[in-house]
Amino acid sequence: MREPSLEIIYGDGTETVHKENGCLFNLDLSKVMWAKGNNNERLRIAKLVEDGEVVVDMFAGIGYFSIPIGVHSNAEKIYSIEINPNSHHFLCRNVELNKINKKAGYDRLVPILGDCRIEAPKYSADRVLMGYVKTTHHYLNPAIEAVKEGGIIHYHETVPEKLIETRPFERVKKAADEYGRDIEVLNIQNIKKYSPGVDHVVLDVKVY
Numbered sequence: 001m002r003e004p005s006l007e008i009i010y011g012d013g014t015e016t017v018h019k020e021n022g023c024l025f026n027l028d029l030s031k032v033m034w035a036k037g038n039n040n041e042r043l044r045i046a047k048l049v050e051d052g053e054v055v056v057d058m059f060a061g062i063g064y065f066s067i068p069i070g071v072h073s074n075a076e077k078i079y080s081i082e083i084n085p086n087s088h089h090f091l092c093r094n095v096e097l098n099k100i101n102k103k104a105g106y107d108r109l110v111p112i113l114g115d116c117r118i119e120a121p122k123y124s125a126d127r128v129l130m131g132y133v134k135t136t137h138h139y140l141n142p143a144i145e146a147v148k149e150g151g152i153i154h155y156h157e158t159v160p161e162k163l164i165e166t167r168p169f170e171r172v173k174k175a176a177d178e179y180g181r182d183i184e185v186l187n188i189q190n191i192k193k194y195s196p197g198v199d200h201v202v203l204d205v206k207v208y
Contacts, residue, residue, distance in 0.1 A: 002032070002033040003086075004030065004032070006029065014029045015029075018034070020039055021042065021046075021068055022071060023067050023068050025063065025067065025090075025094055027062050028086070031086040031087075034062075035064075037200075038131075040191075041189065041191050041202065042065055043068055045068070045154060046071070048127075048152075048204075049073035049074075052076045053075045054076055054124065054125050054126050054127075055075050055079070055125060055126065056079045056120050057081060058081055058120050058130050058132070058146075059130065060080035060081055060082040060087070060088075060091055060111070060112075061082060061087045063080060063091045063095065066078050067098055070095070070098060070108065071098055071100065076108070077110070079110050079112060079125075082112070083113070083114060095111060117142045120145070121142050121145035124146070126152070127151060127152045128147045128151065128152070128153045130153065130154060130156055131154070132156060133156050136155060143155075143175075144179050152204060153172065153204075153205045153207060154203075154204055155171075155172055155203045156202045157171070158195075158199070158200050161198070161199060168203040169185060169203065172203060176207060183206065184205065184206040185203065185205055188201060188202070188204070189201060189202045189203075
């Protein structure tokens with residue numbers, strides 16, 4: 001659910017509109033998560049999306065990745081799955097705030113309230129986003145089921161520094177092997193420090 005814990009020490013307003021990389025994010029910091037350190041990654045992913053792609057965002061939140069993709073790419077369809085009703089509420093508002101569907105003239109970005117383990121395999125995706133860092137490997141099976149042959153998974157994980165070059169790859173490969181599929185590592189990106197000796201990384205993997 002990624003629900004924050006905070007204490008207000010001055011004032012009484014926790015809802016705002018944040019502008020980043022040409023995108024608007026309406027959010028309430030008392031109800032939903034926001035990670036400023038991920039801003040470069042949000043834009044990087046949007047620029048990787050190719051024309052006509054179908055994208056499945058398994059942990060959409062308020063649209064951290066989905067909104068930049070909707071604004072900066074020519075993706076054909078973006079399925080944005082979120083289990084937290086508060087985050088889903090702001091996701092829907094952010095789709096409207098950035099006029100993504102209005103400009104397209106159809107439901108190009110589809111917010112889905114539900115469990116990504118159930119929802120993701122319903123779609124056939126060119127690109128699957130796994131922008132969650134705690135126990136993300138438990139969700140690899142539905143990601144493998146959702147991605148097309150030759151499609152790409154962006155797998156996020158918090159990893160001890162000494163395991164960065166091995167553990168993320170081994171976890172994705174194990175999931176792919178269960179479905180008789182092969183993988184090719186395209187890139188491993190260090191996003192930020194998570195805690196002492198632990199980094200937040202993303203592995204870009206093509207699945208065959």
